[in-house]
Each structure stands twice: as C-alpha cells, then as structure tokens.
Amino acid sequence: MKSDFESMKKLPRKSSKDYLELMHLALEMNDKEWFxxxxxxxxxxxxxxxxIKLELGWKEDE
Known part of the structure; x- marks a missing residue:
C-alpha cells in the first residue's frame, strides 16, 4: 500500500473540490456539455x- 501511495504523490491533484471549481467556470462560459x-x-x-475515507477510518471532526 505504501508503494502505491508513493507513486500517487507525484500525480496531479484530482478531487471533487477541483471539479466544483471547474464546474463554476463552465457555467460562466455557458458550456453545458463541459459542465x-x-x-x-x-x-x-x-x-x-x-x-477511501471509510477504509482509512476517517473522522469528520479531525
């Protein structure tokens, strides 16, 4: 597992928050398909x- 994580550290960030920002940009550009x-x-x-949060035992208040 650790080796998998190490290889992932160099990849570009790809989270739902990033996509939310891009969705707002698509709305501003009036690009329905991209949105x-x-x-x-x-x-x-x-x-x-x-x-992943479930597998790691993530707690919301941490």
Whole structure:
C-alpha cells in the first residue's frame, strides 16, 4: 500500500473540490456539455473519496 501511495504523490491533484471549481467556470462560459462531463466526473470522484475515507477510518471532526 505504501508503494502505491508513493507513486500517487507525484500525480496531479484530482478531487471533487477541483471539479466544483471547474464546474463554476463552465457555467460562466455557458458550456453545458463541459459542465455535464465535469459533474459526472465529480460524482465519480466523490464516491472514491467516500470509499477511501471509510477504509482509512476517517473522522469528520479531525
């Protein structure tokens, strides 16, 4: 697991918060297709984030 994490550290950040910012930009640009693509990807990433939090025993108040 640690080696997997080490290889991931160099990858660009890809979180649901990043996608939310891009979704706002798509709205400003009135680009419905891009917005919909970003919304789908954000939903997919949020599911992954939740799964990871459960696996790590994440506590919301930490």
């Amino acid at each position: 919909e693509e970003l919304a789908k990807e954000r939903e997919r990433i949020e599911k992954i984030e939740e799964k």
